[in-house]
Amino acid sequence: GQNIDQPTEMTATEGAIVQINCTYQTSGFNGLFWYQQHAGEAPTFLSYNVLDGLEEKGRFSSFLSRSKGYSYLLLKELQMKDSASYLCAVFMTTDSWGKLQFGAGTQVVVTP
Amino acid sequence: KAGVTQTPRYLIKTRGQQVTLSCSPISGHRSVSWYQQTPGQGLQFLFEYFSETQRNKGNFPGRFSGRQFSNSRSEMNVSTLELGDSALYLCASSLENSGTPNTGELFFGEGSRLTVL
Numbered sequence: 001g002q003n004i005d006q007p008t009e010m011t012a013t014e015g016a017i018v019q020i021n022c023t024y025q026t027s028g029f030n031g032l033f034w035y036q037q038h039a040g041e042a043p044t045f046l047s048y049n050v051l052d053g054l055e056e057k058g059r060f061s062s063f064l065s066r067s068k069g070y071s072y073l074l075l076k077e078l079q080m081k082d083s084a085s086y087l088c089a090v091f092m093t094t095d096s097w098g099k100l101q102f103g104a105g106t107q108v109v110v111t112p
Numbered sequence: 113k114a115g116v117t118q119t120p121r122y123l124i125k126t127r128g129q130q131v132t133l134s135c136s137p138i139s140g141h142r143s144v145s146w147y148q149q150t151p152g153q154g155l156q157f158l159f160e161y162f163s164e165t166q167r168n169k170g171n172f173p174g175r176f177s178g179r180q181f182s183n184s185r186s187e188m189n190v191s192t193l194e195l196g197d198s199a200l201y202l203c204a205s206s207l208e209n210s211g212t213p214n215t216g217e218l219f220f221g222e223g224s225r226l227t228v229l
Contacts, residue, residue, distance in 0.1 A: 033217075042116075042202065042220035043155070087155065097206050098145035098160035099168045100218065105154055 004103035006088050011109045018075045020106045022088035026069040031091040033100060034062050034073045038084045046073065046086075075108070083110045114138065116221035118203050124227045130191040133224045137184050137205030143167075144186040145218065146178060149200040158201075161186055190226075198228045 005023045012018040024032070031050040035043040047055055049064035049071060061074040075082055085107050089100040117136040125131050137144050145168075146158040157170040161180035178188040184205075190197055204218035 035218075042222050043218075044220070045217040048217065089155075096143070096160055096162065096167045098143045098162070098204065098218065099157050099170075101157065102147075102155035 002090050002092070002101040004088055004090055004101060006086075006103040006106045008104070009107040009109065011111060012078055013111050014078055014080060016078050018078060018108060020073045020075070020086050020088075020108070022071045022073070022103060024069050024071075024088075024090050024103075026066065028092045028094060029066065029069070029090060030093040030095075032062075032064055032071050033089040033091065034071075035087040035089060035102075036084050037087060037105070043087060078110050080110050080112070083108060116203055116205050116219050118201075118221035118224050120224060121222065122225050122227075124229060125193050126229050127193055127195060129193050130189060131193060131226060132187055132189045133201055133203075133226075135186045135188075135203030135205075135221060137186070137203075138207075138219055141205035141207050141219070142184050143206045144180055144184060145204045145206070146186070146188050147202045147204065148172075149202055149223070150198075155202070158188065193228045195228050198226060200225050 033048050034046040036046050037043040047062040049062050052066055054063045059076045064071045085105040087105045088103040119134045143162045145160040148156045159178050160168040164180045175191045180186045200223045202220050202223045204220045206218050
């Protein structure tokens with residue numbers, strides 16, 4: 001299986017930028033997802049990267065380097081509502097769409 | 113459009129009992145996956161069903177089983193419950209439609225929180 005690493009927790013102030021890194025094993029890699037999960041709620045989809053490069057969606061951007069086994073999620077102009085767990089998930093070539101391998105999640109705490 | 117619906121939302125069982133959890137996917141979604149979420153292990157894949165067939169299975173013991181019906185609704189069952197089975201069980205559905213760009217996005221339900229005493 002995969003070994004997906006992401007930091008446990010990050011703290012930043014409102015209006016700042018935070019970058020959450022995620023590393024994974026490249027063998028069999030097919031694509032990478034980022035999900036956001038607020039406490040007590042369901043995870044919700046943020047982004048999907050399959051090719052190298054940066055994907056931008058409003059205040060959130062996600063970057064992928066397939067050769068390095070590395071991705072990051074960039075959260076800009078942080079708002080209090082961005083306090084949540086951010087989950088990096090890998091989709092393997094051998095797996096079907098419904099199967100993702102998740103990292104443990106990064107808890108982002110936004111302070112006033 | 114209704115989201116993924118899971119029932120029950122909360123339940124308490126004792127060791128040795130069995131439990132059945134239900135999931136209704138988004139209308140038109142044929143793939144249903146189940147995940148277990150615990151503070152220590154994070155989100156772990158249990159199994160996935162597509163068109164009533166189990167398409168993928170994670171590394172869980174045989175006490176964990178599931179099925180999917182012709183209307184894509186799915187159930188998962190855990191027999192002989194253990195304390196370690198206490199977790200949030202999440203169901204997710206996804207749309208697979210050949211010829212349509214597929215982001216692979218999973219739509220998660222709110223989960224069924226199981227406590228085993």
